[in-house]
Amino acid sequence: MINRLSILLFISLAVSQQDSIITFAVDVWPENSCGSAGSVKQTSDDGYIIAGCKSDSAWLLKLDMYGNQEWENTYNLMDYWGTKSVIQTSDGGYLFAGWVGIVKVDSLGEQEWKNQEHPSGMGAYPYYEDVIEHSNGKYYAVGGPGNGGQALMVKFSSDGEVLNRKWFGNDCENDRFKSVIETPDSMLIMVGAQVHGNSQYPCSFEWYDDLWIVKTNKNGSILWERTYGGPYYEEAHDIVKIESGGYGIIGEKCPNTPSNCETSTKVYFVQVDDEGLNNENEVFQNGGFSIGKSITTTQNGGIAWVGETGEYSTWLYKWGENEEQVDVVTGGVGGVNIERTTDDGFIIGTWAGTLMKTDSEFNFDQTVSVVNNIAIPISFFLHQNYPNPFNPVTTLRYDLPEDALVNITIYDMMGRIVNNLVRNQQTAGYKSTRWNATNNAGQPVSAGLYLYTIDAGQFKQTRKMVLLK
Numbered sequence: 001m002i003n004r005l006s007i008l009l010f011i012s013l014a015v016s017q018q019d020s021i022i023t024f025a026v027d028v029w030p031e032n033s034c035g036s037a038g039s040v041k042q043t044s045d046d047g048y049i050i051a052g053c054k055s056d057s058a059w060l061l062k063l064d065m066y067g068n069q070e071w072e073n074t075y076n077l078m079d080y081w082g083t084k085s086v087i088q089t090s091d092g093g094y095l096f097a098g099w100v101g102i103v104k105v106d107s108l109g110e111q112e113w114k115n116q117e118h119p120s121g122m123g124a125y126p127y128y129e130d131v132i133e134h135s136n137g138k139y140y141a142v143g144g145p146g147n148g149g150q151a152l153m154v155k156f157s158s159d160g161e162v163l164n165r166k167w168f169g170n171d172c173e174n175d176r177f178k179s180v181i182e183t184p185d186s187m188l189i190m191v192g193a194q195v196h197g198n199s200q201y202p203c204s205f206e207w208y209d210d211l212w213i214v215k216t217n218k219n220g221s222i223l224w225e226r227t228y229g230g231p232y233y234e235e236a237h238d239i240v241k242i243e244s245g246g247y248g249i250i251g252e253k254c255p256n257t258p259s260n261c262e263t264s265t266k267v268y269f270v271q272v273d274d275e276g277l278n279n280e281n282e283v284f285q286n287g288g289f290s291i292g293k294s295i296t297t298t299q300n301g302g303i304a305w306v307g308e309t310g311e312y313s314t315w316l317y318k319w320g321e322n323e324e325q326v327d328v329v330t331g332g333v334g335g336v337n338i339e340r341t342t343d344d345g346f347i348i349g350t351w352a353g354t355l356m357k358t359d360s361e362f363n364f365d366q367t368v369s370v371v372n373n374i375a376i377p378i379s380f381f382l383h384q385n386y387p388n389p390f391n392p393v394t395t396l397r398y399d400l401p402e403d404a405l406v407n408i409t410i411y412d413m414m415g416r417i418v419n420n421l422v423r424n425q426q427t428a429g430y431k432s433t434r435w436n437a438t439n440n441a442g443q444p445v446s447a448g449l450y451l452y453t454i455d456a457g458q459f460k461q462t463r464k465m466v467l468l469k
Contacts, residue, residue, distance in 0.1 A: 021343045023364040024067040025356045028052075038336045039086045039096070040349035045386045048347060050355065051083035051096050058083045058098045060109055066430055067357065073109035077101050077116065085130040090137075092387075097128035097141050104160060113160040126152055130179045135186055136218060138163065142190050144176030151175040151192060151212075153220055166220030169194050175212070178251075179238045183215070187223065189276075190214045191236035191249055194227055208258070211236045211251055211268065213276050226276040229253070233261055234268055238294045243301045244321075246273040250292035250305045253283055267292035267307050267315070290315065293336045298323050299344040299360055306335035306348055314350050316362050328362045377401050377430060380459035385452070389466035390437075392444075396421070396452060397432045404428075404456040410435060411451045418445060421452070437467050 028050055039051040046065040053059050057074040060083070064070055077098040086096040093106045101116035128143040139156040150167040157163055168190075169175030177192040194212040210227035211234040217223060228234065233254035240248050253268035254261035267284040269292065284290065290309040298304050302320020309315040314335035316328040334351035341347055341357070348356040358364040377399035385394045396408065408422035418439050435452075439445055447469035453462040 021345045021359045022065055023345065023357050023359055025354065025364045026063075026067040028061055028063070028353050028355045038349055038351065039083060040337050040347050040355060041087055041339060042341050042347055043088050044092070046342065046383075048355070048357075049086055049088060049094055050349065051086035052353065053083065058096065058103065060086065060094065060096065060105065062109065063355075067355065071109050073105070073111075075103050075105075075111060075114070077103065077114070084128060084143075087131060087133060089133050095131055095133065095139060097131040097143070099127045102128060102131055102139070102141050102156065102160070115156065115160045115162065117162060128152075128154075129177060129192075132180055132182060134182055134188075134218065138218075140180055140188060142177035142180045142192075144169075144192070145174060149174060151177045151190075151194075151214075153177065153180070153188075153190065153216070155218075155220070164219055166216070168214060168222070168225075169212075174209075177212075177214075178236060181239055181241065183274075184241070186218065188216050188218065188220075189239060189247065190216070191239045191251075193235035193251075196227075196229075209233050209235055211249070211253075211270060213239075213249065213272065215276060224276055226272070226278075228270055228278060228281065230255070232256065232258060233265070236270070237292060238305075240295045240297055240303070242271070242303070243297055246271060246279060248295055248303050250295040250307070252291040255283070263288055266290050267305070267309075267317075269303075269305070284317065294338045296338050296340045296346070298340065304338060304340070304346060306338040308334040308336070308351070314348070314354075314356075316346075316348070318362070324361070326361055330356075330362075377428075380454075380456060380461075382452075382454045382461040382463055384463055385435075385465045389468045391447075391468040393434055393436045394465060395432050395434050397430070398454055398456075399430055400426060400428045400456060402428050402457075404459075406431075407455040408433060409453050409455070411453070412445075413449055413451070418450065 041049050043049055048063045050061040054074050058077045059074050061072045062070040077100055083096045083098050089095050095104050101114055103114040104112045106112055128141045131141040133139055137158055142153045144151040150169040153166045155164040175194050177190040180190045183189055191213050193209040196208055196210050210229040212227050214225040215223045236249045236251040238250050242248050249270040251268045252265050254265045256264045267290045269282045271280040272278055292305050292307040295305040298318055300322040302323030304318040307315045314330050319325040335348055336351050337349035339347050345359045356364050379401055381399040383397040385396050406422050406426045410419040410421055412418055421435055422433055437445055447467050450465050451462055
């Protein structure tokens with residue numbers, strides 16, 4: 001039996017040790033695919049959800065933290081362009097925006113509801129580009145063109161009922177929003193492009209757009225809007241809240257006449273304050289045609305973005321006042337999504353379906369060794385159980401860099417053994433076991449705080465978990 005002093009010692013060791021950064025590069029583009037890994041998000045279990053297209057249907061793929069498939073599913077949206085945005089919702093399920101509708105699924109990808117309403121007056125082909133869950137429990141999807149050609153925002157209830165529709169912009173048939181975020185004051189900011197045309201063709205939407213930023217309240221009433229750009233073409237693709245204040249926006253800019261845009265377009269970064277006023281803008285060049293597609297923050301308060309460049313290569317860029325600048329062009333055929341992960345690395349999706357989980361410097365081959373196609377961790381580690389709190393079952397994950405005799409034991413807060421969960425010799429690898437809240441006699445235990453310890457060779461670690469009833 002361990003005593004309370006030992007428990008406290010184990011807890012302090014657990015707190016002081018950090019997760020190693022798991023990195024990988026995998027091809028997730030399925031057979032008969034018509035989409036990409038264009039929307040990738042880390043999930044609450046440290047895995048990943050990927051949105052794309054398969055067999056002309058919307059498609060979701062769930063991976064674990066090491067890039068291994070857990071499940072996949074397709075959904076009938078008559079959606080030849082695949083899903084455009086996916087998020088994990090507060091109930092543990094997922095919500096995604098397809099080209100012509102939004103779909104809510106549970107944690108295993110089973111459809112709960114979908115909404116494909118196209119009321120008269122919304123235009124011939126309204127579409128969605130991004131979706132979020134607001135802190136008020138409602139869902140917001142943005143895109144365009146609606147109402148004869150304007151940008152579109154739709155507010156949904158938690159069960160998919162349309163609560164409000166709003167249209168923004170002019171009547172030039174191609175105003176659109178590409179991304180939406182919730183602000184610290186619970187409002188909304190949307191970014192995209194607004195057509196400005198030229199003197200001869202006021203509504204020409206081919207290479208005559210401005211980068212467009214709109215802030216609204218929760219019902220879609222405009223608080224302010226801004227446009228940035230020159231005489232030709234600018235468009236925003238994504239926005240992120242900067243830790244030091246304001247927002248960073250990534251997109252594209254054509255600095256020349258429209259006839260040259262297909263070869264001369266460059267990555268365009270705009271930084272604005274909380275009122276949308278411009279603080280900084282910069283054009284990034286890398287050979288010929290380049291587009292900035294997605295942006296996130298870094299662990300040191302900087303910015304990281306991903307884009308396409310040259311012959312559809314993936315361009316990764318990171319900088320900031322306290323951040324080491326990194327400029328990388330790699331494979332993957334067109335980077336379209338980047339997100340900072342909980343271990344301060346990045347998850348990157350590409351148009352060709354390559355998924356890259358990198359460390360903070362964009363390396364994806366430094367921390368995981370592979371033997372006979374099996375990933376081997378570089379150190380022992382006991383992860384936090386998931387879910388936590390839980391009822392009635394939880395999963396305990398642990399890393400073994402070498403073969404070892406493994407003992408995993410569950411204790412109550414008095415230091416008494418509740419369950420000898422694991423007691424056997426195991427080979428190296430990423431491992432897991434489940435506890436169903438019973439003791440060694442198979443009897444259910446009471447709700448409360450429990451400790452679980454791992455003893456593997458010379459390695460020992462303890463963590464806490466909470467059982468709810």
